[in-house]
Amino acid sequence: xxxxxxxxxxxxxxxxxxxxxxxxxxxxxxxxxxxxxxxxxxxxxxxxxxxxxxxxxxxxxxxxxxxxxxxxxxxxxxxxxxxxxxxxxxxxxxxxxxxxxxxxxxxxxxxxxxxxxxxxxxxxxxxxxxxxxxxxxxxxxxxxxxxxxxxxxxxxxxxxxxxxxxxxxxxxxxxxxxxxxxxxxxxxxxxxxxxxxxxxxxxxxxxxxxxxxxxxxxxxxxxxxxxxxxxxxxxxxxxxxxxxxxxxxxxxxxxxxxxxxxxxxxxxxxxxxxxxxxxxxxxxxxxxxxxxxxxxxxxxxxxxxxxxxxxxxxxxxxxxxxxxxxxxxxxxxxxxxxxxxxxxxxxxxxxxxxxxxxxxxxxxxxxxxxxxxxxxxxxxxxxxxxxxxxxxxxxxxxxxxxxxxxxxxxxxxxxxxxxxxxxxxxxxxxxxxxxxxxxxxxxxxxxxxxxxxxxxxxxxxxxxxxxxxxxxxxxxxxxxxxxxxxxxxxxxxxxxxxxxxxxxxxxxxxxxxxxxxxxxxxxxxxxxxx
Numbered sequence: 001x002x003x004x005x006x007x008x009x010x011x012x013x014x015x016x017x018x019x020x021x022x023x024x025x026x027x028x029x030x031x032x033x034x035x036x037x038x039x040x041x042x043x044x045x046x047x048x049x050x051x052x053x054x055x056x057x058x059x060x061x062x063x064x065x066x067x068x069x070x071x072x073x074x075x076x077x078x079x080x081x082x083x084x085x086x087x088x089x090x091x092x093x094x095x096x097x098x099x100x101x102x103x104x105x106x107x108x109x110x111x112x113x114x115x116x117x118x119x120x121x122x123x124x125x126x127x128x129x130x131x132x133x134x135x136x137x138x139x140x141x142x143x144x145x146x147x148x149x150x151x152x153x154x155x156x157x158x159x160x161x162x163x164x165x166x167x168x169x170x171x172x173x174x175x176x177x178x179x180x181x182x183x184x185x186x187x188x189x190x191x192x193x194x195x196x197x198x199x200x201x202x203x204x205x206x207x208x209x210x211x212x213x214x215x216x217x218x219x220x221x222x223x224x225x226x227x228x229x230x231x232x233x234x235x236x237x238x239x240x241x242x243x244x245x246x247x248x249x250x251x252x253x254x255x256x257x258x259x260x261x262x263x264x265x266x267x268x269x270x271x272x273x274x275x276x277x278x279x280x281x282x283x284x285x286x287x288x289x290x291x292x293x294x295x296x297x298x299x300x301x302x303x304x305x306x307x308x309x310x311x312x313x314x315x316x317x318x319x320x321x322x323x324x325x326x327x328x329x330x331x332x333x334x335x336x337x338x339x340x341x342x343x344x345x346x347x348x349x350x351x352x353x354x355x356x357x358x359x360x361x362x363x364x365x366x367x368x369x370x371x372x373x374x375x376x377x378x379x380x381x382x383x384x385x386x387x388x389x390x391x392x393x394x395x396x397x398x399x400x401x402x403x404x405x406x407x408x409x410x411x412x413x414x415x416x417x418x419x420x421x422x423x424x425x426x427x428x429x430x431x432x433x434x435x436x437x438x439x440x441x442x443x444x445x446x447x448x449x450x451x452x453x454x455x456x457x458x459x460x461x462x463x464x465x466x467x468x469x470x471x472x473x474x475x476x477x478x479x480x481x482x483x484x485x486x487x488x489x490x491x492x493x494x495x496x497x498x499x500x501x502x503x504x505x506x507x508x509x510x511x512x513x514x515x516x517x518x519x520x521x522x523x524x525x526x527x528x529x530x
Contacts (some may be wrong), residue, residue, distance in 0.1 A: 145251030178416030188465030287316030409444030492517025
């Protein structure tokens with residue numbers, strides 16, 4: 001054990017002759033106190049508290065490039081564990097290299113080539129590289145729980161699908177999932193994922209809690225927030241700000257992963273280390289997909305498929321919308337699994353004919369609106385006392401009779417109200433359940449909602465109900481790039497848009513050749529409602 005600074009001579013003096021009076025007891029105590037403070041900074045007299053809650057600070061290594069920083073509330077003498085939300089591939093990458101509680105002092109923690117300078121007041125982490133250059137500084141406001149970090153002079157990318165593009169700096173982000181977010185007509189739906197890539201050589205993944213971002217200043221801010229604030233209805237005043245005791249439950253625990261590397265490939269590999277690698281879908285899913293709105297008759301469905309083959313037009317997949325979003329779809333109504341007998345009186349025979357002509361068949365499924373949670377897996381027992389759509393095992397049983405007719409994939413729509421863990425549960429259900437019924441086949445699901453980790457389930461994502469406008473076409477390029485940088489490789493936008501305008505339906509096609517998803521909706525007359 002190395003002696004602490006200021007104590008090198010203490011042992012020798014104590015072992016010397018009694019005639020050599022040496023330092024007094026008071027001097028020894030003073031030297032020991034100075035030694036304990038040397039190199040460790042000044043203690044925070046008030047202890048470590050955030051929003052009035054005692055906290056434990058944890059600094060843990062994940063890899064040579066990634067550090068995990070935790071601010072955990074302490075209850076009954078124990079640090080409260082970080083709750084999982086399904087996005088991480090594992091709960092832990094090992095024990096913390098350093099923990100701090102109570103009247104902690106500043107300390108530098110070396111983790112490979114990275115150094116983390118912890119200070120208790122202000123509560124902050126400064127991360128530097130082997131050369132001592134600052135990579136990032138993360139600061140937590142003890143009174144509000146707001147997290148600040150360096151915006152920097154270089155673009156910030158990622159953050160999932162949708163929202164202001166391309167560089168996220170200069171904007172605020174509510175992190176609202178679904179079609180009610182930022183400018184649906186030209187930017188599409190929002191699938192917010194709290195993964196940020198600073199092109200100066202850093203990235204952040206904020207695992208917990210949920211929150212919003214403000215990138216408008218020199219310091220960007222992450223503001224913890226309730227994932228589901230109380231609804232007040234249209235015209236109602238905003239809900240009151242939560243009390244400090246309520247805010248502590250919202251803002252803590254705080255769980256942040258920081259990645260440091262100048263190499264983009266390394267940063268993306270670290271994100272895959274945290275949230276998983278993408279599963280490879282079936283080859284046919286990368287081909288052209290023709291989606292339909294209203295269906296006129298059985299014969300029209302078969303004749304259209306025949307026309308594709310007679311004219312030698314490439315097409316791998318035929319997708320059929322459900323009734324409700326159109327007057328006459330494949331099923332009786334949205335959320336139902338009975339076939340519309342007017343257009344699909346013998347679905348198995350029809351799908352057999354389509355398969356014989358080398359088409360795959362995908363059906364649209366609308367999740368019931370207003371449901372906020374679906375939990376569990378398809379392998380769990382089905383509880384008949386609970387609503388089927390809230391349990392993957394029960395919900396999949398509703399799909400099974402339809403799957404038996406020869407359906408090859410699904411288009412899971414709706415579900416905007418689902419909380420973050422539930423969005424991933426739904427992605428997982430379509431991946432795992434399909435393989436239970438058809439071992440050895442790679443499933444296909446074109447999802448509307450998702451979360452970090454969706455790539456583990458081979459999920460496809462599309463940009464929602466955009467209009468056929470030049471502005472839309474321009475925006476889809478950076479949106480697609482930011483999706484890819486958020487670990488979503490299987491992405492696309494509707495060729496020609498969901499809502500036709502007569503401007504440039506055909507101009508969307510060339511861009512689709514560079515995307516994983518190449519789907520077009522059957523167009524409507526100008527001015528018609530979908």
